[in-house]
Amino acid sequence: MEERRNISRVTYKANGVVVVCETGDKYFVRTKDVSPLGMGLTMSPDIPNLVGKDIIIVASTLIMYADVNRQVKNDDETYTVGIHARQFTPEVLEYLFQHIG
Secondary structure (H helix, E strand, O other): OOOOOOOOOEEEEEEEEEEEOOOOOEEEEEEEEEEOOEEEEEEOOOOOOOOOOEEEEEEOOEEEEEEEEEEEEOOOOOEEEEEEEOOOOHHHHHHHHHHOO
């Protein structure tokens, strides 16, 4: 697979939850790797296509606001997902403060 990243990622294995900003849908995921600009995830086959969606991911001690830029099916039917970090907006921060706690 061709390398597309500007900054190398480091291995970061953790369980996480993805929240789709538009709908509030929540999905359990497993993180693979992370950098300041994004993250790699593994998702189960029953999760819908999230490419182009704004998400918030919470994994261990990390919270990232991001957009999903790719979702590729693996041989075992899971998905490898690439997300690109976005800067928090006042609306997203307000959502977090209202729904976490």
